Amino acid sequence: ELEKRITDLESRQQQYPEVTFLSYKDRRRILVTGGAGFVGSHLVDRLMLAGHEVIVADNFFTGRKRNIEHWIGHENFELINHDIVNPLYIEVDQIYHLASPASPPHYMYNPVKTIKVNSIGTINMLGLARRVRARLLFASTSEVYGDPEVHPQKETYFGNVNPFGPRSCYDESKRVAEAMCYAYAQQEGISIRIARIFNTYGPRMHMNDGRVVSNFILQALQNEPITIYGSGKQTRSFQYVNDLVDGLIALMNSNYSMPMNIGNPDEYTIEQFAFKIRNLVGSQASIVYKDPVVDDPKQRRPDITLAQTWLNWSPKISLNDGLNRTIAYFRNELLVRHHSERN
Ligand code: NAD
Ligand code: UDP
Numbered sequence: 342e343l344e345k346r347i348t349d350l351e352s353r354q355q356q357y358p359e360v361t362f363l364s365y366k367d368r369r370r371i372l373v374t375g376g377a378g379f380v381g382s383h384l385v386d387r388l389m390l391a392g393h394e395v396i397v398a399d400n401f402f403t404g405r406k407r408n409i410e411h412w413i414g415h416e417n418f419e420l421i422n423h424d425i426v427n428p429l430y431i432e433v434d435q436i437y438h439l440a441s442p443a444s445p446p447h448y449m450y451n452p453v454k455t456i457k458v459n460s461i462g463t464i465n466m467l468g469l470a471r472r473v474r475a476r477l478l479f480a481s482t483s484e485v486y487g488d489p490e491v492h493p494q495k496e497t498y499f500g501n502v503n504p505f506g507p508r509s510c511y512d513e514s515k516r517v518a519e520a521m522c523y524a525y526a527q528q529e530g531i532s533i534r535i536a537r538i539f540n541t542y543g544p545r546m547h548m549n550d551g552r553v554v555s556n557f558i559l560q561a562l563q564n565e566p567i568t569i570y571g572s573g574k575q576t577r578s579f580q581y582v583n584d585l586v587d588g589l590i591a592l593m594n595s596n597y598s599m600p601m602n603i604g605n606p607d608e609y610t611i612e613q614f615a616f617k618i619r620n621l622v623g624s625q626a627s628i629v630y631k632d633p634v635v636d637d638p639k640q641r642r643p644d645i646t647l648a649q650t651w652l653n654w655s656p657k658i659s660l661n662d663g664l665n666r667t668i669a670y671f672r673n674e675l676l677v678r679h680h681s682e683r684n
């Protein structure tokens with residue numbers, strides 16, 4: 342039995358030289374909430390390839406079975422159709438807690454539910470962590486900095502968040518979730534990790550999630566006007582999803598238990614970004630200016646000194662590379678959609 346496992350490990354290692362494989366004793370039972378979503382499904386791929394047992398809990402609000410269906414039937418994989426606002430009783434060693442709508446149109450669609458997911462849902466996952474003594478990594482966000490007056494954003498900045506506005510259901514519930522992680526760590530001795538994730542893009546982003554990367558690429562591919570909200574002078578810094586997954590795994594397995602930024606400091610105005618995407622797609626699409634978004638942060642860029650120092654992590658994939666891969670993904674998605682409409 343042991344010999345077979347060692348051979349399995351060696352053959353997997355040969356098949357995927359870029360992945361580090363674990364011996365049986367290092368294998369963990371890992372829960373990924375929101376594992377059928379964009380980020381979660383890439384994380385699941387990496388954990389599965391590394392030989393862990395992975396359990397996904399997802400209610401498919403924005404996630405899709407298609408993102409993880411290649412693992413269904415694998416002996417190390419389990420999918421639970423579960424809304425984390427309800428308690429969950431399972432046995433695990435680690436929890437990556439990602440369940441939450443993430444794009445502004447999605448989290449504003451049902452703001453009350455967004456608050457419940459991040460507050461009640463996070464309490465439930467902390468309660469689970471407490472019962473089974475698991476470590477929990479919470480997917481927080483750069484939105485905890487609100488419309489930042491400090492630039493770039495360091496983890497020590499407390500943020501400038503409007504508690505009463507269209508974004509507050511997300512920003513404030515992510516902030517209270519961080520506070521809950523802190524309280525459970527102090528009071529109950531739970532081991533927690535907090536990743537403040539900055540804007541992330543890549544394959545498997547939802548077609549209709551309304552985020553800037555998916556909107557601009559889809560508009561450019563279909564020669565529809567590229568919609569800039571406001572002046573386009575607001576900035577964002579975009580990280581490719583594989584870099585984020587590296588950072589999340591490194592943070593989970595590190596000794597660092599305070600909030601940590603995970604993002605790519607490469608910063609662009611939204612206007613520059615529109616031109617860049619149009620060029621990469623080779624599109625003739627026009628560029629139009631729409632009304633500004635309420636409470637839209639004017640600038641955003643992570644200071645990643647902490648991640649570089651503690652995790653020896655920094656993003657590796659350039660914006661051009663990452664965008665080309667993402668454009669290829671959306672081009673294919675449009676083809677698939679086109680075919681299924683015709684048949
Ligand atoms: P996503 O919408 O693709 O994935 C979220 C997943 O959570 C989906 O599969 C959805 O079905 C699931 N979910 C939502 N509510 C749930 C509930 N009540 N119970 C169970 N599952 C539920 O979004 P994403 O981009 O993959 O984001 C993942 C996490 O990372 C989120 O917590 C988000 O706030 C955080 N984050 C993402 C970004 C980004 O740029 N993508 C930036 C900052 C933070
Ligand atoms: N919980 C859960 N799974 C568990 C343990 C707890 O979902 O394995 C939920 C439970 O619904 C509870 C919440 O987590 O309301 C917080 O649990 P905790 O033990 O911290 O507090 P309790 O409210 O049970 O005193």
Ligand code: UDP
Nearest residue numbers: 445552553554556568569570575611634637
């Ligand atoms: N944005 C835009 N056009 C779009 C979608 C978004 O100009 O079609 C802008 C939006 O106003 C914001 C930035 O792009 O300034 C990033 O928006 P996104 O929703 O992707 O993420 P956010 O960082 O705001 O959560």
